[in-house]
Amino acid sequence: MVNFFASIAATFVTVPLLGFLLVYIISRFILKNTRKSFFLSVDVTTVFFLIAVHYLLLVIVGKSMLWLIILFLIMSILFMGFVTWRKSREIEMMKVVRKSWRFVFLTSTVAYFVLLLIGLVHRIFTTTIN
Numbered sequence: 068m069v070n071f072f073a074s075i076a077a078t079f080v081t082v083p084l085l086g087f088l089l090v091y092i093i094s095r096f097i098l099k100n101t102r103k104s105f106f107l108s109v110d111v112t113t114v115f116f117l118i119a120v121h122y123l124l125l126v127i128v129g130k131s132m133l134w135l136i137i138l139f140l141i142m143s144i145l146f147m148g149f150v151t152w153r154k155s156r157e158i159e160m161m162k163v164v165r166k167s168w169r170f171v172f173l174t175s176t177v178a179y180f181v182l183l184l185i186g187l188v189h190r191i192f193t194t195t196i197n
Contacts, residue, residue: 131182
């Protein structure tokens with residue numbers, strides 16, 4: 068049973084877009100609201116995209132860049148807090164965290180696809196040369 072859940076988690080980390088679609092379909096069926104289902108799937112699969120970016124960086128670069136990902140998370144929260152403060156002179160932490168989490172989703176999704184492409188090209192050139 069533990070192996071089954073580990074296999075599912077590994078699949079979602081390897082292909083986070085599959086996890087996004089699965090969470091969206093299930094939440095759409097339960098909530099019957101496309102907007103809430105979309106944002107729930109964004110919030111849930113951000114973790115999968117971050118872990119996938121970490122492992123792609125680990126494979127491509129050869130060392131862990133987890134500190135860089137954590138630093139990016141902290142900087143995005145600080146940046147969104149600053150933007151919120153400049154806009155309304157009041158900081159609501161839940162709004163700041165929600166905005167920064169969704170910003171992290173966008174950037175990690177783009178980073179995932181860019182790193183996936185870089186990894187494929189790198190693997191093709193290192194395989195054909197050797």
